[in-house]
Amino acid sequence: MWSFSVGILNSLPSAEGARMSVDRGVEDLPEAGSAPLIIDAEFTEVEDKGMPTLDAVDEISIARARTPLELPQSGPTPVGRARVVTIINQKGGVGKTTSVINIAAQLALRGHKILVVDADSQGNCATGLGVNKSRVKTTTRDLILNPESAVESRHATAVDGVHIIVGDRTLVGLEQEMLRQLGRERRLTEALTPLLPHYDVVIIDTPPSLGLVTINALVASDGIIIPVQTEYFALEGLAMLAGTIREVRGLLNPRLGVDGVMLTMHAPTLLNEQVASEVKEAFPELLIEPAIRRNIKLAEAPSHGIPIHLHDPNSNGGQDYQKVSSVLESRWGL
Numbered sequence: 001m002w003s004f005s006v007g008i009l010n011s012l013p014s015a016e017g018a019r020m021s022v023d024r025g026v027e028d029l030p031e032a033g034s035a036p037l038i039i040d041a042e043f044t045e046v047e048d049k050g051m052p053t054l055d056a057v058d059e060i061s062i063a064r065a066r067t068p069l070e071l072p073q074s075g076p077t078p079v080g081r082a083r084v085v086t087i088i089n090q091k092g093g094v095g096k097t098t099s100v101i102n103i104a105a106q107l108a109l110r111g112h113k114i115l116v117v118d119a120d121s122q123g124n125c126a127t128g129l130g131v132n133k134s135r136v137k138t139t140t141r142d143l144i145l146n147p148e149s150a151v152e153s154r155h156a157t158a159v160d161g162v163h164i165i166v167g168d169r170t171l172v173g174l175e176q177e178m179l180r181q182l183g184r185e186r187r188l189t190e191a192l193t194p195l196l197p198h199y200d201v202v203i204i205d206t207p208p209s210l211g212l213v214t215i216n217a218l219v220a221s222d223g224i225i226i227p228v229q230t231e232y233f234a235l236e237g238l239a240m241l242a243g244t245i246r247e248v249r250g251l252l253n254p255r256l257g258v259d260g261v262m263l264t265m266h267a268p269t270l271l272n273e274q275v276a277s278e279v280k281e282a283f284p285e286l287l288i289e290p291a292i293r294r295n296i297k298l299a300e301a302p303s304h305g306i307p308i309h310l311h312d313p314n315s316n317g318g319q320d321y322q323k324v325s326s327v328l329e330s331r332w333g334l
């Protein structure tokens, strides 16, 4: 039996390349020089004990069911500075960016000062907040490579009280560049520190991956919010995210915890309802209600460069983000 494991730090691209210990079937592999580079994959051979016993099967299913439950709760915000929150789920298209934009906008509407940091090369936060990326000179990439540029990196948005540090294509390739830098996991923390006393909340949008830029966001954060789309496979991948959080807490940021799990793109179908109750059961304390309903107005708003409260505040999506933001406002003691 072959087992395959990838850890968070060794899932980052590494100059060391592949680290494989394979004792069997070597003759089947291509020549080392012509083999494609497998990044830090570790193959280990374990003794094949035949079919697993019933006990073993039970253990596996219990472990599977238990792992996502081991999400640590976050603590309070240190006095005198912004709460830093990362919106994260390595699954793509689950509503991370939509949540960043609309939670930021809703909190600003209630008088809080918000900084959005877009750590995703897709750069959708800028578009959704009415910022023309082509006119922006200093981005999240500059912020990470040159933390002193933090103050000039901020831009105003279409929403009063929301500033943004724009993500764009220049973030592609940044992870490779950062590998050569000392303290590479703490670059964003360092860059954000002087800005924190000037805001109430800093919200970081992340790409659908657990790479070095995402790790930087976790190291800089007090809490994370995990948007979960109420579809089949919703909880797949959360075990890996939970593992990443554990490792970041253990090695780099003991403060990190989960502020909440929110349900997104929810529709009143049987499947959606079943998944929603599964998530509720798995995270009773962390769940942020109500679920954000699937709503075309939420998908339309970014094409106008505005959040939902300026596009259609009374739509289902507008009402849901308003309620979720109010839950977060009291959870964060704002």
Ligand SMILES: Nc1ncnc2c1ncn2[C@@H]1O[C@H](COP(=O)(O)OP(=O)(O)OP(=O)(O)O)[C@@H](O)[C@H]1O
Pocket: 091, 092, 093, 094, 095, 096, 097, 098, 099, 120, 122, 124, 206, 207, 208, 264, 265, 266, 292, 293, 294, 295, 296, 298, 299, 300, 302, 317
């Ligand atoms: N509640 C909703 N109802 C309808 N459409 C939605 C809703 N939330 C998000 N969308 C749409 O779904 C798509 C994906 O959403 P979004 O970009 O927020 O996800 P994401 O998790 O940030 O994606 P990625 O992983 O690529 O960064 C977008 O087109 C967005 O407008």
Ligand SMILES: [Mg+2]
Pocket: 096, 097, 098, 120, 122, 124, 205, 206, 207
């Ligand atoms: Mg996104």
